Amino acid sequence: MSSNSAPAAHASTGPDISGPVMPSRNRFRLGFQWLSIAPFIIFALMFLAAPTVSLLVQAFTDRAGNFTIENFRGLASDQIVSAYTISIQVSAASAVMGAVFGLLIALALIRGSLPDGLRGAVMTFSGVASNFAGVPLAFAFIATLGRLGLVTLIMRDVFGFDLYRTGFTLFSFWGLTLTYLYFQIPLMVVIIAPAVDGLKREWSEAAETLGASKWHFWRYVGLPILWPPFLGTLSLLFANAFGAIATAWALTGSNLNIVTVLLYNQIRGDALQNPGLGAALAIGMIVITSVANVIYLVVAKRAERWMK
Numbered sequence: 001m002s003s004n005s006a007p008a009a010h011a012s013t014g015p016d017i018s019g020p021v022m023p024s025r026n027r028f029r030l031g032f033q034w035l036s037i038a039p040f041i042i043f044a045l046m047f048l049a050a051p052t053v054s055l056l057v058q059a060f061t062d063r064a065g066n067f068t069i070e071n072f073r074g075l076a077s078d079q080i081v082s083a084y085t086i087s088i089q090v091s092a093a094s095a096v097m098g099a100v101f102g103l104l105i106a107l108a109l110i111r112g113s114l115p116d117g118l119r120g121a122v123m124t125f126s127g128v129a130s131n132f133a134g135v136p137l138a139f140a141f142i143a144t145l146g147r148l149g150l151v152t153l154i155m156r157d158v159f160g161f162d163l164y165r166t167g168f169t170l171f172s173f174w175g176l177t178l179t180y181l182y183f184q185i186p187l188m189v190v191i192i193a194p195a196v197d198g199l200k201r202e203w204s205e206a207a208e209t210l211g212a213s214k215w216h217f218w219r220y221v222g223l224p225i226l227w228p229p230f231l232g233t234l235s236l237l238f239a240n241a242f243g244a245i246a247t248a249w250a251l252t253g254s255n256l257n258i259v260t261v262l263l264y265n266q267i268r269g270d271a272l273q274n275p276g277l278g279a280a281l282a283i284g285m286i287v288i289t290s291v292a293n294v295i296y297l298v299v300a301k302r303a304e305r306w307m308k
Contacts (some may be wrong), residue, residue: 102188232299
């Protein structure tokens with residue numbers, strides 16, 4: 001008995017190392033997780049927070065370095081109000097059309113009877129085209145739909161239709177909107193595709209079994225489910241178009257009075273140079289795009305909860 005009890009006593013009085021090991025591992029994991037996202041935090045501080053703070057300082061500073069609110073008062077001028085109005089109109093038009101056409105394409109690819117291989121090709125193209133903007137995009141549209149563009153000449157010489165005689169010009173409101181659609185529609189396809197995938201075919205089959213038509217299914221099931229992600233993506237497309245500058249500058253120059261081009265002229269231009277007013281313009285843009293992004297985040301969170 002004594003020989004059996006001794007090992008038992010020894011085992012019971014031995015040190016229990018299970019307790020202190022787990023907290024140390026948790027602390028290590030927590031530290032490693034923070035270390036892994038440190039580059040993102042540093043990047044956000046350097047390229048988002050720091051420039052925003054710098055813009056705020058410049059917006060409340062005059063040319064002599066004194067505090068002023070005249071820069072924000074200058075936002076009420078007719079030229080600046082017109083620039084904001086045109087920018088909002090272009091962004092809204094391209095966002096609405098991009099969202100509608102992008103949703104239709106996603107529905108056709110995912111729930112339609114198109115070949116399965118076509119979906120992969122379109123999604124790949126959409127991922128590339130949604131990031132294709134700036135000077136290359138402007139040059140591509142000038143070479144295609146400019147006054148001497150390839151498509152313009154084909155329509156005129158082959159079909160006898162002179163596009164520019166109808167009053168259309170690529171360097172106008174609708175020309176810029178059409179150019180923005182090149183990256184707005186693919187972006188909508190990429191973002192809305194997971195939501196369309198969430199519409200299970202079993203739901204439509206169950207609706208048909210209960211006697212509902214396709215219209216009733218989309219009216220009472222499909223569209224209510226897709227509406228939150230659609231609205232959220234719509235706000236994201238608006239912010240995406242509102243902040244674009246390279247495409248608009250390369251395509252229209254100063255022919256179209258939009259806020260991004262006016263901002264560039266105020267900060268870097270020779271005739272309109274006023275860095276303080278340009279900073280105030282940028283703050284106004286940040287406010288508008290922030291509101292659009294907040295709407296997207298709120299609606300996207302609600303849509304995710306609804307899909308669950």
